[in-house]
Amino acid sequence: MFKLLLPNTALRELFSMRARARVRTMWRKIASPKRLVLSTIAVLLPLIWIVNFVASVLLREPFGQETFRNGVFCTGAAYCLWYLLKASTFRPPAAIEWTPAESSLMCGGPFKRADLIRYRLTMIFTATFFKALFASLMLLPELSIWWSGFLGMLLGLAFLDVLRLVAEIIITGVSHSVFLKIRAAMLTIAATAGISASILALTSTELLTSEFPMAMALPVEFIRQLVNLRSTAAGMIFSAPLLPFVEIITAPALSWSLVSWLLLGGSMTFALTTAVVQLDGIYADQNAESIRRAYASIAAAKRAKKHARRRNMQLPNIARLRGAGPIAWRQWLGARKYEVSLVFALGVPAALSSLPLLADSNSINTFLNVASALIFYSFLLLPAALKFDFRRDYDRLPVLKTLPVSPLAIVVGQLAVPVLLATLLQAFVLLFAYIVRPIPFSIVMNALLMVIPLNVMIFGLDNLIYLMFPYRQSEEGLQPFIRATLTFTAKGVLCLSALTCIFFWAVNCRWLSELPVFASLGGHRVLFIIGIWLMMLASGVILTLLSARAFARFDISCDHVM
Amino acid sequence: MIHVEDFHKAYDETIAVAGLSFDVAAGQIFGLVGPNGAGKTTTMRTLSCQLTASRGTLTVDGSDVAAEPIDVKQRLAYIADDPQLFSDLTVDEHLAFVASAYGVRGAGPKAEGLLKDFELFDKRHTPAGDLSRGMRQKLAIICAYLRDPRALLFDEPLTGLDPHGIRKLKESIRERANAGAAVIVSSHLLAMVEDLCTHVLILESGRQRFCGTMDELRTAFVSEDEELTLERIFFLATRPETESAVPA
Numbered sequence: 084m085f086k087l088l089l090p091n092t093a094l095r096e097l098f099s100m101r102a103r104a105r106v107r108t109m110w111r112k113i114a115s116p117k118r119l120v121l122s123t124i125a126v127l128l129p130l131i132w133i134v135n136f137v138a139s140v141l142l143r144e145p146f147g148q149e150t151f152r153n154g155v156f157c158t159g160a161a162y163c164l165w166y167l168l169k170a171s172t173f174r175p176p177a178a179i180e181w182t183p184a185e186s187s188l189m190c191g192g193p194f195k196r197a198d199l200i201r202y203r204l205t206m207i208f209t210a211t212f213f214k215a216l217f218a219s220l221m222l223l224p225e226l227s228i229w230w231s232g233f234l235g236m237l238l239g240l241a242f243l244d245v246l247r248l249v250a251e252i253i254i255t256g257v258s259h260s261v262f263l264k265i266r267a268a269m270l271t272i273a274a275t276a277g278i279s280a281s282i283l284a285l286t287s288t289e290l291l292t293s294e295f296p297m298a299m300a301l302p303v304e305f306i307r308q309l310v311n312l313r314s315t316a317a318g319m320i321f322s323a324p325l326l327p328f329v330e331i332i333t334a335p336a337l338s339w340s341l342v343s344w345l346l347l348g349g350s351m352t353f354a355l356t357t358a359v360v361q362l363d364g365i366y367a368d369q370n371a372e373s374i375r376r377a378y379a380s381i382a383a384a385k386r387a388k389k390h391a392r393r394r395n396m397q398l399p400n401i402a403r404l405r406g407a408g409p410i411a412w413r414q415w416l417g418a419r420k421y422e423v424s425l426v427f428a429l430g431v432p433a434a435l436s437s438l439p440l441l442a443d444s445n446s447i448n449t450f451l452n453v454a455s456a457l458i459f460y461s462f463l464l465l466p467a468a469l470k471f472d473f474r475r476d477y478d479r480l481p482v483l484k485t486l487p488v489s490p491l492a493i494v495v496g497q498l499a500v501p502v503l504l505a506t507l508l509q510a511f512v513l514l515f516a517y518i519v520r521p522i523p524f525s526i527v528m529n530a531l532l533m534v535i536p537l538n539v540m541i542f543g544l545d546n547l548i549y550l551m552f553p554y555r556q557s558e559e560g561l562q563p564f565i566r567a568t569l570t571f572t573a574k575g576v577l578c579l580s581a582l583t584c585i586f587f588w589a590v591n592c593r594w595l596s597e598l599p600v601f602a603s604l605g606g607h608r609v610l611f612i613i614g615i616w617l618m619m620l621a622s623g624v625i626l627t628l629l630s631a632r633a634f635a636r637f638d639i640s641c642d643h644v645m
Numbered sequence: 646m647i648h649v650e651d652f653h654k655a656y657d658e659t660i661a662v663a664g665l666s667f668d669v670a671a672g673q674i675f676g677l678v679g680p681n682g683a684g685k686t687t688t689m690r691t692l693s694c695q696l697t698a699s700r701g702t703l704t705v706d707g708s709d710v711a712a713e714p715i716d717v718k719q720r721l722a723y724i725a726d727d728p729q730l731f732s733d734l735t736v737d738e739h740l741a742f743v744a745s746a747y748g749v750r751g752a753g754p755k756a757e758g759l760l761k762d763f764e765l766f767d768k769r770h771t772p773a774g775d776l777s778r779g780m781r782q783k784l785a786i787i788c789a790y791l792r793d794p795r796a797l798l799f800d801e802p803l804t805g806l807d808p809h810g811i812r813k814l815k816e817s818i819r820e821r822a823n824a825g826a827a828v829i830v831s832s833h834l835l836a837m838v839e840d841l842c843t844h845v846l847i848l849e850s851g852r853q854r855f856c857g858t859m860d861e862l863r864t865a866f867v868s869e870d871e872e873l874t875l876e877r878i879f880f881l882a883t884r885p886e887t888e889s890a891v892p893a
């Protein structure tokens with residue numbers, strides 16, 4: 084199988100050597116005395132996670148067949164839509180990004196382009212294998228035939244991963260005007276689905292009769308309506324490519340029908356994989372041709388420029404702010420390059436957080452629903468949408484280390500832009516909610532005061548984890564999957580700890596407010612808000628200081644892999 | 646062996662090389678000199694198929710760089726000034742990969758000899774990420790030599806090397822050229838170029854200022870001054886139009 088996927092012997096050997104080397108490097112890092120505490124956490128977290136995983140597989144009630152089928156369909160469709168939306172909004176500089184070493188030793192070697200693409204596909208499929216194994220183990224109670232469930236997951240996930248690659252190759256290969264048309268089409272499809280589901284959710288009787296608060300009931304109803312959209316003509320057309328994989332995963336028994344679905348699913352994945360290799364070749368040739376065509380106009384423009392009058396060079400004045408100023412300025416320039424994509428990326432959490440405004444209920448409750456939805460989506464979506472910090476600076480970390488700026492100033496500079504953009508978004512949503520559903524402005528002010536420490540916390544946490552385990556954003560393979568799982572678990576543990584603190588603070592606020600020292604504050608509610616604000620501020624400061632420490636301890640010689 | 650004709654290369658709106666033409670025959674050591682941004686690295690990276698030429702023809706041992714890149718890569722080795730290696734692979738794993746990728750026969754003894762020559766034998770089980778700058782440079786050179794390429798391109802090859810390494814590299818370049826390889830060396834170390842190269846090409850702002858043997862170079866820049874060194878000729882050939890004085 085491995086030979087079939089990667090026929091080139093040298094690349095096959097390289098793949099094996101690099102896999103072994105990764106394990107070796109990972110072990111060296113884990114065993115390093117410098118990272119003993121981190122390594123202990125990194126070992127403990129998966130252990131907790133495995134125990135939890137086994138317990139949930141053994142003890143939980145299996146979902147009904149229809150719910151399971153819908154769930155598989157929706158997860159696949161969401162995955163697919165996410166990939167296509169991402170590719171059509173954030174145009175990657177190259178469809179397949181190579182590390183400097185890969186570029187030098189592999190792309191510079193006597194390999195066919197197709198072999199290099201197969202190498203990358205092998206990396207992706209290896210990760211897919213483990214993802215499918217994990218998913219099928221997790222869904223063991225629902226699977227009637229375990230091996231067909233695993234094969235369905237494997238083929239389905241491989242199909243989606245290759246589809247992503249196809250989308251990225253096409254997006255990077257087409258002209259700018261075609262790219263804009265693709266983006267408009269994709270956003271129209273997504274917006275149509277989102278708006279339709281929102282309208283259906285808001286007008287459904289289930290929502291009106293739900294016993295849960297609006298903020299909880301509305302997203303559930305929204306997802307239920309999205310699932311229902313699948314039974315419409317358009318939904319059936321869009322979800323048709325996923326049908327073979329869903330049929331394989333949910334097959335009740337071994338039958339000829341299952342065999343035919345397996346053949347169809349396998350053929351579809353194989354055909355798409357072949358298409359990747361072909362498409363890459365086509366676009367590589369087109370790219371070379373366009374370079375040659377463009378030269379004539381560049382040469383002509385150069386000649387014209389030579390005769391143009393020269394102006395005195397001017398450099399922008401950037402406030403130093405102990406070194407944080409230029410760092411933030413550089414990230415700001417980066418953000419400005421993606422301004423159109425940013426509008427779309429931030430539009431999604433803004434729209435989702437504003438959904439409660441459409442419901443007919445008490446203004447204060449509606450505002451609180453908007454605020455809590457905003458916090459939830461800020462944790463969930465903003466770190467991925469606003470990577471204008473350390474996370475996009477993997478290759479620049481050695482340069483940052485050489486700057487005559489303190490680690491704290493560097494961290495402050497790196498966090499400034501995502502915190503600012505997130506704050507602007509949240510302020511916009513909260514003020515919009517205030518205009519649509521007027522409430523006392525003091526409540527809005529309280530919420531606005533909370534967002535800055537909240538954002539420092541969100542981005543400080545993400546950057547702290549990143550600096551402890553830095554990696555290249557475009558990295559493929561099993562490691563990013565494990566890392567994402569661990570990061571998510573760590574965030575979950577921290578959120579749980581934060582909620583526990585808030586709970587204890589809320590319980591103790593009433594009697595504390597009666598103490599003479601707090602009596603002048605004007606009641607337990609004010610004390611609660613001040614306490615929460617101080618807690619968030621302290622957490623933000625601690626996370627920033629810890630990030631600065633992690634950056635100071637970051638060692639290029641052992642933490643940075645080319 | 647290496648043939649470049651009317652080569653042009655533009656990056657976005659910047660023209661890096663304009664109308665470069667030269668030939669490097671087997672056994673020649675060709676020095677490529679010029680100020681920063683003259684287009685030396687661009688030329689070498691295009692010859693090694695890493696960049697696409699905007700115009701012109703480039704061939705290596707009869708194979709066209711644009712049409713037959715795999716043949717070109719098989720026959721040519723490019724050693725960059727900052728060699729990029731797989732940090733987590735060890736020295737011998739790099740050599741195993743190169744031997745397999747380029748189909749090198751009897752790679753084991755050859756690799757051992759090269760590792761000993763370049764004093765890297767004791768480091769053969771060390772990951773590339775743990776090597777010093779000079780050792781990484783040596784490993785990149787060994788990887789290139791292991792496959793006996795017909796054409797060798799060196800971009801600032803002495804960067805990071807110790808005196809023993811420098812001597813060994815210079816000797817090995819001469820040996821490779823004597824054995825029939827075409828060698829291009831790009832460097833700012835003009836004394837080294839003068840000492841090592843049989844031919845020289847001076848580039849400035851992407852344009853060819855001179856191309857020929859060292860003797861032809863001295864004839865072209867006749868001066869009443871004392872004996873002309875390559876350094877002096879370099880300043881004569883590349884001095885900005887506004888400057889009249891030649892640095893001493």
